[in-house]
Amino acid sequence: MISQLPAAFRPPYSIDDRFKKSVVYFSMEIAADQALKTYSGGLGFLAGSHMKSAFELNQNLIGISLLWKYGYYDQVRKTDNAMDVQFREKLYFFLQDTGIEFTLDIAGRPVRVRAYYLDPKHFQTVPLFFLTSDIDGNDGAARSISYRLYDNDTRLKIAQCMLLGIGGAKLIDALGATPDVYHLNEAHALSAAFYLYQKLGSADEVRKRMVFTTHTPEEAGNEKHDIYLLNEMSFFGGVSMDRIREISGIQDNVFNHSLVALRLSRQANGVSKLHGEVARQMWGRYEGICPIGHVTNAQNQRYWTDSTIETARLAEDKEAIAARKLELKRPLFRIVADQVGKLFNPNVLTLVWARRFATYKRPDLLTQDLERFTWLLNQTNYPVQIIWAGKPYPMDGGATDVFNHLYYLSHLFPNMAVLTGHELGLSKMLKDGSDGWLNTPIVGREASGTSGMTAAMNGSVNISTNDGWVREFTKPGENSFLVPEADPLLPDHARDEQDRDNLFDLIEHEILPMYYDRPADWQALVLRSMNDVNAFFGANRMAAEYYEKIY
Structure with missing residues (x-):
């Protein structure tokens, strides 16, 4: 896939033969460096280390995330020294405007999306792309989608997941790439599966390409939304509700993102040996899920x-x-x-x-x-x-x-x-x-x-x-x-x-x-x-x- 990228977005290395399979890695947060505040905590730290080690190993992998205007938040103190939350605009002059823009349909309204590029030379990562809706031509509601990481407004958070998932899949198409693997680091980017379904024509074709990493050891902690709200917001990209129920296995109104990710992937993993065991016990009673293994988390030395x-x-x-x-x-x-x-x-x-x-x-x-x-x-x-x-x-x-x-x-x-x-x-x-x-x-x-x-x-x-x-x-x-x-x-x-x-x-x-x-x-x-x-x-x-x- 890296060889398919425009020359301006290729890393300064030749792909190692051990890692030739092309992979696109979706993560809501990636902690590449202190200077780029697009992360909240452990999930981002982990993703940042993964992207740095993929660079060191000359892997055929790129990462996609979102460019959060206010980051997670700035942790400061009030006048009485109680903790305060401050949202402040972040500016990154080291990110490169790719010139790529496209439109997403979110809740029946067009939202323009722009892609920025982090050159591997800056922080020694694989090529990373960051999507934003905070661009001219969008109204305030559309621009706010990429303002705050993990916004607590339900509709806004769904829109953020669509920006990462559908937006990331559209970016891949715009780059002219055809990855072998779509790796969802948590289920935030699940909407990419429905974009791929429309493109490829069958759930089996999606499964051939999609893998899923779960980081949540309790079923109650996994993201769930009303299936009709998701449909109203175009999360499924226009796929009919009957077909959504058929390919997702969700027959009631509660759409469990992690469960559906397990059903539309060919392989999943927990993030420690113990978590792999817990995940198999937690999800094993559900029909149609893929095998769940484990890859124990690690950090870049x-x-x-x-x-x-x-x-x-x-x-x-x-x-x-x-x-x-x-x-x-x-x-x-x-x-x-x-x-x-x-x-x-x-x-x-x-x-x-x-x-x-x-x-x-x-x-x-x-x-x-x-x-x-x-x-x-x-x-x-x-x-x-x-x-x-x-x-x-x-x-x-x-x-x-x-x-x-x-x-x-x-x-x-x-x-x-x-x-x-x-x-x-x-x-x-x-x-x-x-x-x-x-x-x-x-x-x-x-x-x-x-x-x-x-x-x-x-x-x-x-x-x-x-x-x-x-x-x-x-x-x-x-x-x-x-x-x-x-x-x-x-x-x-x-x-x-x-x-x-x-x-x-x-x-x-x-x-x-x-x-x-x-x-x-x-x-x-x-x-x-x-x-x-x-x-x-x-x-x-x-x-x-x-x-x-x-x-």
């Missing part, structure tokens, strides 16, 4: 890993790793001082909890036992510093309340900080500067998670519940620390209490004494962690595995 610490790892120089960690703490602690006015000590064990703020991830787990948390932060035998960061979904009042509660609680402790602005840049500094990486999701709720991978690449030790990718990585006490699994039959409050107590026990009785009293053991564990994460959880392995197992 070239982008995420500090070069000095990587050199020390390859030399197995534990002292050099420890010295570099002290250096990497300093720029992070300058951010802490700048944002919250606290001076952290590089010689103190520093724990970080940083990822998308969602209640199932339990960012406030430790603070729920305030007496024990206070003792931990106030004791001086084994001092500890803790930093939180992460963006809640802007309309998620519960997660925002948790963020604000942690911030106000931090006023009581000079060694506790809650930061704003969690994007690629801050995420990198947090992983570079932390000694321990806290990961506290309810077991069974995390499809994979990836933040702990890039933390481990930079010498930060995972301290985690036994969920997602961690199950494939952890050797408790050897390369990480694992919170003993609570009885899954316990009520929620009792499960949280047991997890909390076990996490405190780990920190107080194993982690702190090892860090301060047995530094040689700590450095040996850090090195094993770095070696083990680099052995399997690099995105080059993942990108190759998609070709071998899915495409």
Whole structure:
């Protein structure tokens, strides 16, 4: 397919024979670089790493996403320091106008779409194309489709999915390309399947070309809409309702996007070994779905890993790793001082909890036992510093309340900080500067998670519940620390209490004494962690595995 692109849009490499099959990758968000704010969190981080590793491996793959005028949102503070959501226009002079424009029919109205191109030379990705409806000739409603990533207005969100799916498929046609594989990273671009159906004439022909990656381990978390609303908005591109019901298998009025993606793909995958098992159990009762395997998520080492610490790892120089960690703490602690006015000590064990703020991830787990948390932060035998960061979904009042509660609680402790602005840049500094990486999701709720991978690449030790990718990585006490699994039959409050107590026990009785009293053991564990994460959880392995197992 890359050879079919106009010369201006081809990457600076020849396709590797192992990866000749042509693939177009659809993702609602891609985190290519801090400078391009077209992502919200883990899904985008993952997609960005995939596109970088596909570049490194010389794969015959291009990516399509949307050019969000306001990004996800800018995380700032109000005058009382409560978290605030700011939508600000982003300008990208490094994106190239392709000159390609076309029209989509959305809810009976024509919407003009323009495509922009990200040259691989800028951020070392495969060719990436970004679609926008924010162009002259569209009215305000049409322009707003590409304003905000994951808009909470139902009709607008459907329109965004159509812009990605149908718009992306139309872009491929406009480029003159005929890909072998259409890869849907989540079901947002599902409308592309109905565009292909009209073009190819049968559902079987669609299935020959489409594959699907699901990231959602709970059926209730998958996108659903009223089938008649979708039809009204032209989501199905003019295919009759009778035919839609026939090819999708949906006979009631609730259109489950992930279920239909499973029925119109030839292969699907979860994003960790555990998630593959969960997905097969979750969807196995439905008829007509494709096989579901797994490709465990990973992150791009070239982008995420500090070069000095990587050199020390390859030399197995534990002292050099420890010295570099002290250096990497300093720029992070300058951010802490700048944002919250606290001076952290590089010689103190520093724990970080940083990822998308969602209640199932339990960012406030430790603070729920305030007496024990206070003792931990106030004791001086084994001092500890803790930093939180992460963006809640802007309309998620519960997660925002948790963020604000942690911030106000931090006023009581000079060694506790809650930061704003969690994007690629801050995420990198947090992983570079932390000694321990806290990961506290309810077991069974995390499809994979990836933040702990890039933390481990930079010498930060995972301290985690036994969920997602961690199950494939952890050797408790050897390369990480694992919170003993609570009885899954316990009520929620009792499960949280047991997890909390076990996490405190780990920190107080194993982690702190090892860090301060047995530094040689700590450095040996850090090195094993770095070696083990680099052995399997690099995105080059993942990108190759998609070709071998899915495409």
